[in-house]
Amino acid sequence: MRFPKDFLLGAASASYQVEGGWNKDGKGLSNWDVFSKIPGKTFEGTNGDVAVDHYHRYKEDIGLMAEMGLESYRFSLSWPRIIPDGDGEINPKGIEFYNNIINECLKHGIVPFITLYHWDLPQTLEEDGGWINKRTVDAFVKYANTCYRAFGDRVKHWITFNEAVVFCDLGYLKGAHPPGIEGDVKKYFQATHNVFTAHARAVEDYKNLRQFGEIGITHVFSPAFSRDDSEDNKLAAYHANQYGMSWYYDPVLKGSYPEYVIKDLDKNGWTPDWTEEELKIIELAAPKNDFIGLNYYQPMRVVKNNEAVEKRDNSREKSTGEPGNSSFDGVFRTVKMEDKKYTKWGWEIAPDAFLEGLRILKSHYGDIKLYVTENGLGDADPIIEGEIVDVPRIKYIEEHLRAIKNAIKEGINIKGYYAWSVIDLLSWLNGFKKQYGFIYVDHKDNLKRKKKLSFYWYKKVIETRGEEI
Numbered sequence: 001m002r003f004p005k006d007f008l009l010g011a012a013s014a015s016y017q018v019e020g021g022w023n024k025d026g027k028g029l030s031n032w033d034v035f036s037k038i039p040g041k042t043f044e045g046t047n048g049d050v051a052v053d054h055y056h057r058y059k060e061d062i063g064l065m066a067e068m069g070l071e072s073y074r075f076s077l078s079w080p081r082i083i084p085d086g087d088g089e090i091n092p093k094g095i096e097f098y099n100n101i102i103n104e105c106l107k108h109g110i111v112p113f114i115t116l117y118h119w120d121l122p123q124t125l126e127e128d129g130g131w132i133n134k135r136t137v138d139a140f141v142k143y144a145n146t147c148y149r150a151f152g153d154r155v156k157h158w159i160t161f162n163e164a165v166v167f168c169d170l171g172y173l174k175g176a177h178p179p180g181i182e183g184d185v186k187k188y189f190q191a192t193h194n195v196f197t198a199h200a201r202a203v204e205d206y207k208n209l210r211q212f213g214e215i216g217i218t219h220v221f222s223p224a225f226s227r228d229d230s231e232d233n234k235l236a237a238y239h240a241n242q243y244g245m246s247w248y249y250d251p252v253l254k255g256s257y258p259e260y261v262i263k264d265l266d267k268n269g270w271t272p273d274w275t276e277e278e279l280k281i282i283e284l285a286a287p288k289n290d291f292i293g294l295n296y297y298q299p300m301r302v303v304k305n306n307e308a309v310e311k312r313d314n315s316r317e318k319s320t321g322e323p324g325n326s327s328f329d330g331v332f333r334t335v336k337m338e339d340k341k342y343t344k345w346g347w348e349i350a351p352d353a354f355l356e357g358l359r360i361l362k363s364h365y366g367d368i369k370l371y372v373t374e375n376g377l378g379d380a381d382p383i384i385e386g387e388i389v390d391v392p393r394i395k396y397i398e399e400h401l402r403a404i405k406n407a408i409k410e411g412i413n414i415k416g417y418y419a420w421s422v423i424d425l426l427s428w429l430n431g432f433k434k435q436y437g438f439i440y441v442d443h444k445d446n447l448k449r450k451k452k453l454s455f456y457w458y459k460k461v462i463e464t465r466g467e468e469i
């Protein structure tokens with residue numbers, strides 16, 4: 001079987017992780033420009049000031065994507081590059097930069113797939129309360145509208161937010177992302193609700209403009225499975241899925257929040273400050289979503305937690321995705337299992353759990369269109385005689401593409417795959433050591449680009465539309 005003709009084979013990046021040019025041409029400060037410079041927050045103090053200098057080398061990079069045969073490039077826009085103070089004047093140089101990127105993609109026949117928000121918030125908004133403050137919701141809707149109007153003639157695929165669970169959880173519960181707040185459950189739920197409201201309003205607005213493209217949101221896809229058959233652990237997994245999946249997928253796809261979580265929030269005094277009007281907006285926008293983007297790296301293996309919550313470790317090491325910590329409410333714990341495989345950074349490699357998760361998703365939400373907007377292997381790539389022989393990455397992507405093929409055969413509506421990442425880039429908390437790309441960047445030699453083995457492999461996959469997988 002080949003991937004269907006309308007299935008896009010692509011790869012992804014995000015502004016802060018590749019661009020650099022942090023203070024170039026009128027760009028405003030982002031929360032990450034500030035946060036990454038607080039000692040101890042990132043691996044060896046790495047930051048995105050230069051990143052991989054995509055800001056200056058985008059032509060070369062998109063040229064390489066074209067050579068690889070990439071059909072679509074998912075990238076994000078830096079909000080403070082476009083509206084430096086969040087909701088004030090538009091920066092023409094910011095618009096020009098993204099026009100250049102989009103036009104360069106189109107010149108090579110690469111479909112641009114835009115993420116509006118991949119975590120770099122204008123610092124002015126962060127200082128005014130960030131996602132807790134409803135000013136940020138209004139500001140986002142204005143920013144999104146600016147982007148539709150500037151680029152919507154050529155861009156027909158829009159993602160509003162990337163992984164709300166990650167920037168809200170790490171931002172307000174673990175303190176590992178901006179604004180660096182630890183353990184504030186009330187703020188965490190407020191931030192998520194404000195994001196869903198912003199998303200819903202941005203979807204409405206897009207549809208009202210009648211640009212005839214598609215719009216959706218990208219969520220982490222990390223279904224929880226009980227470690228074993230014990231009733232306690234199965235309940236723990238149910239709880240994990242309610243909080244980690246339903247809380248995020250329901251408002252977008254069903255237009256309402258899951259009862260199970262709402263009851264808990266009520267009981268604990270965590271209910272967000274929401275208005276009837278906002279809840280209505282969320283409800284009305286839900287059927288207008290064209291797709292949902294899934295970022296799949298690993299599932300969760302879950303057991304009931306019996307330790308005191310105070311013991312929760314929120315250090316940077318514990319915030320980088322490796323299992324082994326209790327949930328914020330102390331109900332469950334994620335665990336490593338002896339019979340599973342893990343990456344060097346401790347993330348489980350489980351293409352079978354991906355397929356299983358997709359089946360569950362379909363049973364909950366029906367035939368909604370899906371894009372896999374991220375999936376890939378973070379590794380320290382082997383270099384042999386100057387060649388980057390990233391065989392484990394090839395194997396990883398191949399296994400996941402196979403799972404997707406099987407899902408398509410079962411009638412699951414997946415329309416594209418975006419490997420994370422197109423090029424080696426800055427890992428938020430892990431510096432440049434944890435590589436994901438098809439294109440290597442030499443930090444010892446002037447950020448020179450080099451094609452990895454996976455580059456040639458993915459080129460062939462695209463050429464043959466995955467026939468050999």
Ligand code: BGP
Nearest residue numbers: 014162163166378427428429434
């Ligand atoms: C996702 C983010 C990406 C990317 C990826 C890999 O959560 O959307 O931006 O960073 O994870 O994560 P890491 O770099 O921590 O390995």
